[in-house]
Amino acid sequence: MIAIRGLTKRFGDQVVLDALDLDLAEGRVTALMGPNGSGKTTLARLLLGLAVPDAGEIRGLDDRRLAAVFQEDRLCEQLTAARNVRLVLARTTDPSAVDDALRLAGLDGDTLVKPVRELSGGQRRRVAIVRALMADADLLVLDEPFKGLDSEAKTLVMSYVRERCAGRTTLLITHDPAEAEWFGVRPIELTRQK
Amino acid sequence: MTSTTSADATTHPLQRRLGRLLLVIAFWLAVWQGAALAVGQELLLVTPGAVLLRLGELARTASFWGTIGYSFVRIVGGFLLAAVVGVLGAALASVSRIVDALTTPMVSAVRSTPVVSFIILVLIWADSSRLALIVSFLMVVPIIYSTVLEGIRNRDRSLLEVAAVFGVPLRRRLPAIDIPAVLPYFVAGCRIGIGLAWKSGVAAEVIGLPQGSIGERMYQAKIFLSTADLFAWTVVIIAISYGLERLVAWLLGRAQPRLLHGAPA
Numbered sequence: 270m271i272a273i274r275g276l277t278k279r280f281g282d283q284v285v286l287d288a289l290d291l292d293l294a295e296g297r298v299t300a301l302m303g304p305n306g307s308g309k310t311t312l313a314r315l316l317l318g319l320a321v322p323d324a325g326e327i328r329g330l331d332d333r334r335l336a337a338v339f340q341e342d343r344l345c346e347q348l349t350a351a352r353n354v355r356l357v358l359a360r361t362t363d364p365s366a367v368d369d370a371l372r373l374a375g376l377d378g379d380t381l382v383k384p385v386r387e388l389s390g391g392q393r394r395r396v397a398i399v400r401a402l403m404a405d406a407d408l409l410v411l412d413e414p415f416k417g418l419d420s421e422a423k424t425l426v427m428s429y430v431r432e433r434c435a436g437r438t439t440l441l442i443t444h445d446p447a448e449a450e451w452f453g454v455r456p457i458e459l460t461r462q463k
Numbered sequence: 464m465t466s467t468t469s470a471d472a473t474t475h476p477l478q479r480r481l482g483r484l485l486l487v488i489a490f491w492l493a494v495w496q497g498a499a500l501a502v503g504q505e506l507l508l509v510t511p512g513a514v515l516l517r518l519g520e521l522a523r524t525a526s527f528w529g530t531i532g533y534s535f536v537r538i539v540g541g542f543l544l545a546a547v548v549g550v551l552g553a554a555l556a557s558v559s560r561i562v563d564a565l566t567t568p569m570v571s572a573v574r575s576t577p578v579v580s581f582i583i584l585v586l587i588w589a590d591s592s593r594l595a596l597i598v599s600f601l602m603v604v605p606i607i608y609s610t611v612l613e614g615i616r617n618r619d620r621s622l623l624e625v626a627a628v629f630g631v632p633l634r635r636r637l638p639a640i641d642i643p644a645v646l647p648y649f650v651a652g653c654r655i656g657i658g659l660a661w662k663s664g665v666a667a668e669v670i671g672l673p674q675g676s677i678g679e680r681m682y683q684a685k686i687f688l689s690t691a692d693l694f695a696w697t698v699v700i701i702a703i704s705y706g707l708e709r710l711v712a713w714l715l716g717r718a719q720p721r722l723l724h725g726a727p728a
Contacts (some may be wrong), residue, residue: 335629335630337625337629339621341621343625344641345622345640347643355628356631357625357631417604
């Protein structure tokens with residue numbers, strides 16, 4: 270279990286997280302909701318080690334391998350979808366497994382050989398999702414992973430994500446309660462600090 | 464009736480560009496010719512025809528090519544050394560605050576120092592055969608260092624965060640994230656640097672007079688009041704400098720796909 274205790278983060282005078290206590294159950298999905306500015310992404314960055322808390326601690330993170338879907342796609346524009354995914358995988362990973370995963374997420378044909386800068390927003394999002402889910406990680410942080418996907422692609426991708434997240438410790442950040450429901454969890458509500 | 468093929472469509476703009484370039488050159492040669500005729504003294508301003516004739520005469524001698532080779536090896540050597548040192552220095556400064564604090568003011572000082580100060584200092588410290596190499600190195604290294612460091616600092620932070628989160632090793636991160644960000648800065652630095660290397664290198668040779676160098680031949684042209692020789696050597700320097708600038712850009716352009724696509728296994 271990952272135990273978050275008294276976690277506080279300020280940006281200048283603005284308190285974004287104020288003594289937050291939260292448990293992320295081992296091998297389960299924890300869904301987090303809240304309005305803009307309630308500190309969801311800040312919490313994700315603290316979990317990923319990209320920011321340092323002003324107070325409090327996160328227990329149970331030691332030696333965990335991390336993977337994330339960020340709010341932005343964050344892809345290497347000049348590389349193909351498969352190369353973007355393989356960048357974060359072990360060298361021993363079978364390249365055909367990457368192609369298979371991309372196909373499962375609805376990418377095939379031309380989209381596999383083009384640089385990602387030539388892909389549509391939805392296709393790029395799927396590459397970012399496959400990259401995170403194929404990584405050999407003990408903690409998955411998914412920050413609004415389905416943002417920008419049309420309804421048809423969203424259903425396909427959500428099924429793929431649910432399957433790949435099974436048994437893995439996952440933090441799902443979302444604005445949509447239906448997404449949390451899809452994963453069979455009740456979302457935890459973060460409130461905006463004054 | 465005529466038809467337009469796709470080949471015509473692609474060669475047309477190229478031919479137009481070449482035609483425009485030739486017209487521009489012809490215009491300035493005509494201005495030069497007119498000015499030379501107006502001055503009326505070959506000693507002060509030689510005609511383009513006379514320069515071309517002299518260049519043809521020089522090109523038929525072995526010493527001409529030997530002189531070019533002598534200066535070329537030293538100036539290009541200084542440039543290449545500066546490229547290596549500049550890149551390594553910038554890479555070190557980007558990861559170490561101490562190196563950055565120590566080198567950045569030093570680089571600024573070198574950049575602001577008049578080239579002639581270095582020339583005289585190098586003549587005191589070393590023999591003139593190494594003068595062009597050291598001076599061109601000193602002139603180019605701040606440019607490569609500054610441009611590459613700027614490129615490193617302008618890398619996409621969001622991609623660096625991805626690499627940090629997923630634990631991407633440096634040998635794979637470099638061609639995927641770092642080199643694509645830094646390469647355009649490095650190319651720009653090289654293009655500026657190669658011209659500067661030739662200007663400063665030949666200026667150093669004119670002062671230090673290393674035997675068998677372009678600078679020495681230019682100095683002799685001045686002593687013997689041979690304006691045609693002076694112009695001919697200047698044309699040689701411009702041609703080599705321009706050719707090298709294009710060659711560096713072409714080589715880096717060719718290397719770019721390999722540099723960028725070589726990494727992710």
